[in-house]
Amino acid sequence: MKENLHIIKKKIQQLEDDIRLNELTVQEIREKIHHGLFSGKKTPSLSSLQQIRNGSIGNAQGFYSDDGTISNRETCEFSGLLKSKHSVDVQMLDVYESLKFDNPDGGVWKQGWNISYEESEEKSLPTLKVFVVPHSHCDPGWLKTYVQYYEEQVRGILSKALSFLDDHADMKFIYAEMSFFHPWFMSLSSVEKEKLEIVTGGWVMADEAASHYFALIDQLIEGHQFLENYLGYKPVSHWSIDPFGQSATMPVLIQLSGFRSMSIHRVHYAIKKHLARNRQLEFYWRPLWRNDQSADIFCHMFPFYSYDIPHTCGPDPRVCCQFDFPRMTGIFAACPWGINPVSITAKNVAERSRLLLDQFRKQSKLFQTRSLLVPLGDDFRFGHSSEWTLHYTNYKALFEYMNSQKDFNVKAQFGTLDDYFASVAEELQQKQNIKFPVLSGDFFTYADRDDDYWSGYFTSRPFHKALDRVLEKYLRGAEILFSAVVALSQMDSTNADHPPPSVMTLFMQLTEARRNLGIFQHHDGITGTSKTFVMVDYAAKLAAAVADCQKVIAISIPQLFSSNPPHDANIQDPELDFAEEVKETPAVQDVIISVGRTPRTVIVYNSLPYERTEVVCIKMETGGVMVTDEVGQKLSVQLSPVVKKENSVFRISSKLYEDITDVISGHRHHVKLEFVAYASEKGDSGAYLFLHGEYGKMIRSQKQVLLVDGPLFATVYSCFQQVMHAFRVIKEEEFFARAFHVTNVVDITSETVDYELAMRLKTDVKSASADRSFYTDINGLMMIRRKHFDKLQMQANVYPMVTAAFLQSDRFRFTVLSAQSSAVASPASGMLDVFLDRRSMNDDSRGLAQSLQDNVPFSSSFRLLLEDMQPSGIPTVSSALNIPRSSLLSRPFPCDYHLVNLRSLEESQTQLPSKRSALILHRLPVDCDSVVRSPVGCSAAPELSLKTDLSFGQIVGVEETTLTLMHSKKNCSSDLRLKPMELRTFKVTWN
Known part of the structure; x- marks a missing residue:
């Protein structure tokens, strides 16, 4: 331990020497940060982007009535959603309908076309304002763990940013991830707001496919509260350059958080080309349910293949790579196009400037304004002092020459994201002929080239995705109880100024749990696209956070409801069980209740703000027990065996259920559940990509079925080679009992070929139209209409499902509710394929450099719900309530x-x-x-x-x-x- 501390201290000293911080005290450093880089102009001037629209949208009426109730049937949320009629210029589902999704060779811009312009016209246009924005994208886990990245790379990046920006008044930089910025800042303790801009300011740059909106909001709050409490800083622009597809949820959350603009990158190359052709790469992004502009947010989309330097100055990466100056020193790999950068000198500055300006001009033709955003960075860039110097000195020479040439008609400079958006707003205010389109929908499923669709990660590492949702449940429950404890402690005058030790300890545990959940929302965390040892590290963080939340819950409850709560010294670690929710993994252990002569008390905590009816399962050592409520009334109980796949008590049977009758409505439905496997095409699937070859092939059962029946519920267990499937029916007349409970314990660890396992649901609920529509949720916040397009490969028709998907006919709706994030497709009318797990023997060449063979057995849970599409009365009286x-x-x-x-x-x-x-x-x-x-x-x-x-x-x-x-x-x-x-x-x- 002492040796490790010595190494850490030595590294800190080396960093301080590098950036000359050895001459400053820690307090001076804090003051320099707080009063230097973050002191400049006040809140950026972007308010005009939304305010200057001068009525270009028209006076579309919103769907709300004055009293806050829904005005009529036509404006009901789901009715409006399903009809998909909105006052927008670009609806993404319509774009998918219209595009051919062909991929002709576009020349130097492979996925576009050869952009041309008349130089004489360029001279007559308003000055082209170019903002070159230095940035460093820092993943909190991918090829290394979060801690490894911080210690080995990110701390140096931030420290060198502090030093270089302080010494160079015209240099600028943007940075996003607070999960790294927080420990760096706290280790020093405070560069001009005009020099360093914090973009988004969330704990991470979050994934937008698998994350639940609770976790997305939580990691944003964690970052924003840190910035407010310690720096008094409020970000205004959102920066999402690496998540593998862009959700319609994020613009909603960002706009509600007070942001004024956003930038995105990873969008299907054919969509980018289509929007670029129509100069619609900048647009107002509107929520699916809104018909007015009050909730819109301005969005900029990168036009080209990547956010790295070769793909951001213009359409020709061969040229742009020549302006990634650190490549000429060997810090980074040489340009793959064969022409490397050279230093800018008095002899070559004219030629080099013309070459770069040509790329700037060509890119500007894709946008409506004369402001141009040119990111300058990549993953973990600006970690070397020489990198800062090379970029600064060479670009400064280029800018000075360009700006001095009147014929160039350009003003190039270093800038921040806000500098760019402020320039766009200024142009919008001055020119009445600029009209940005309004767009609704999302940007799934992403493809970066050919038929390489990034739909595999929707399912990759499903155990981690399930554990993420378990933590969200415990964290939310712990937050509510702890807030109640704090509220009550404020009423006690003895605690008003000095919270008791237990409260302070619990808050620290809650904070750590929040941050562990936040780190996992990173777009290489919950996506399951990191190295195996990194995923193990993530799982350890999640499990530790669950344990922290359990302790907060266990300690908070007696503080709230006991007349004699235990003192801090008497508080024991709780025994709360979450093994059933992730199943058969070494990360968690079952908790089994033993009952002797003294009764045991089990507290059931409902964190929802209204009453609910649920069947609660508790594992016991013995079946001879009686259960009473808190006043001694006997409760209905059912004793059921704990069934495991290796049990030999199954009886022979040949089929699963195929017909389901709703005893309330009397309607009988055909619902057949199967398990199917997709094979990979040429073994090219990986953690990111799903490249299917063979159409989903049905897996035969082992003809083993066990029926467990009782007064509360009946469960049918069916055994397959890779799955133990449980189907449970609740014997209640409550609405919750209309949902059938499905649990699949999945184990594909023995597979030796690429393997995608899915649960197929065949129903008689056929789409009301011929377009094979179905619906999925977006991050648990809203539903969106999807279609299966025959013109696209199967992998393009797979979408993320965080909480729900449904099929709908004129009369019925069939819904799948999911306890964990996954993927879903509808390969035929009346059919849903819900993906459970996947295994790949190869790497898919997207940077991870490993196969996907670290599967663990886990449990996935679903509820299936059949509903009439006509009003129907439901009995609501229950003795349980x-x-x-x-x-x-x-x-x-x-x-x-x-x-x-x-x-x-x-x-x-x-x-x-x-x-x-x-x-x-x-x-x-x-x-x-x-x-x-x-x-x-x-x-x-x-x-x-x-x-x-x-x-x-x-x-x-x-x-x-x-x-x-x-x-x-x-x-x-x-x-x-x-x-x-x-x-x-x-x-x-x-x-």
Whole structure:
């Protein structure tokens, strides 16, 4: 240990020597950061981009009525969604319909065309303003672990940025990932806002396919709260250059957080070409459910293949690579096109400037304005002092020459992302003929070339994806309970200024859990696209975070509900079970309850703000037990065996279920479940790519079936070679019981060929139209219409599914609800393929440099729901809801109000909980086509009254903020009313 500390200290000293920090004290460094790079102009001037639109959208009417209720059937959220009629110029599903998706050779721009221009015309146009934006994209885990990257590369990048920007007034830099910036800053403790811009400012640059919106918001808040508490900084621009496809959720969250603009990169090359042809690479991105411009956000899309330097100055990478100057010294690989950079001298500056300007001009022809964004960077760039010097001195010479030549009609400079967007806003204000299109939809599924679709990562490393959702559940539950503990502790005058040790310890554990969840949202984390040892490191972080959350829950509950809560010294580690949710893995262990003469107490915690009915399963050592509620009333119980695949108690049978009858409506449906395997084409699939060859081939069962029946539920277990499948029917008349529970324990570790395993659901719910439409969720926030296109390969028709997918006819809807992120396709009408696991013997040549053979057995869970598309009454009275219980609410929330989180906030620069909590609410949309009565236990009132509804703590202030708390909006009363699909954050102050 001492030796490790010595090594660390030595590295720190070396870094300090490199950047001459040895002459400064730590406090001086903090002051330099805080008052230097982050002190300049005030909040950037981009407000004009949304405000200057001068009515170009028209006066499209929104779908909300004045009282916040849905105005009529035509404007119901799901009706509007399914009809897909929006006041937009570009609807992505329509674009997919229209494109041929051919891939002709475009010349030097392989995926585009030969761009040309008249030089005489260039001289007559307004000056071309070029913003060369230095950046370094730092992955918090990929080929190395997060800690390895920080220690070996990122700390040096940030330290050298501090030094170089301080010494060079006209140099600039942008940076995104707070998961690295935070420990670097804290290790020093504070470069001009005009010099260094923090873009996005989230904990990571998050994946947008597999992440749930809860986790996306949480990692944004973690980054933004750090920036506010320690730097007083508020990012204004979003930077998403490496996630493998762009979700329609992210622009919603970013706009609600107070951002004014965003930039994206990884979009299908054919889509980029189409938008570039129409000069639509910059657009206002509109939510799917909106018909007005109030929720739009301005978006810039990179036009070319990559975000690296050879693909950002213009269409010809052979030319652009010649301006990646560190390549000429051997710091990085030589240019693969055979022509390497040369230093800029007085003899060659004219020729070199003309060569680079030609690329700038050609790229500018793809955009409507005379402002041009040219990123200058790549993964983990600017880690060498010489790299900073080479780029700065050579580009400065080029800029000075270009800008001095009147015939060039250009002003080139180093800039930040905000500098660029501010220039666009200025042009928009001055020119009335610029009209950016309005776009809706998302950008899945991504392909970077040919038929190489990045749909494999939707499923890769499914155990980790399942563990991610387990952590989200525990973290949310722990956050709510801990906020209640903090609120109550504020009412105790002895704790008001000095929280008890247990509260401080729990807050530190919560903070660590938040950050571990945040790191895993990284686009090489939850995607399952990192090296095996890195994925092991991620899993360890997730499991540790679950344990921390369990302890917070176990300690918080007696603090809230016990008249004599235990002292800190008497608190033991809890025994909470989450093994059942991920199944048969070495990372987790079953917790089995033993009961002797003394009764054992089991606390069931419902973190939803309204009552619900659930079957709760507890593993016992013996079956001879009686279960009572808190007042001694006997509860209905069912004893069932714990079934494992190796059990020999199966009886012979030849088929799974094929017909399901809804006993409430009387309708009988054909639903057949099969397991199919896709083979890879030429063995080219990998962690990222799914390149299918053979169409999904059915896997035969081993003809082993076990029926476990009882008073509460019946379960059918079916055994296959790679899957133990369980199908459970709940014997209740509650609405929740209409969903069939499906669990698949998957083990494909014995496969020796490329293998994609999917659960196929064949139904009689055929698409109402001939276009084979189906629907998937986007990050759990909204649903989107998809189509299966025969003109595209199977892998192009696979989409991410975070929580749900459904098929729909004129009369019925068949929904799959998923407990973990995965992939889904609809290869035929009435059919859904839900992908479970995948195994690849090869690397897919996207940088990971390893195969995908580290599968572990795991459990995936689903619920299948059949619904009528006509209004139907559902019985709502249940004896289970008459059980008395302790509650943090004086009355349930309305059924369509979802409590996203109640998150305790940090006291500025203390790492201690404050008197404030962030209350995040989401009002769910209403589906006009499938109407059921609200379950008992939900409030019918369309509004909340926090002071009366929350039965813990005393509220003294409610302030509405932007989604991630960056900006204050208004003080408000405790009575809150949300419109459908609204997602809002309130800062609650406790007495």
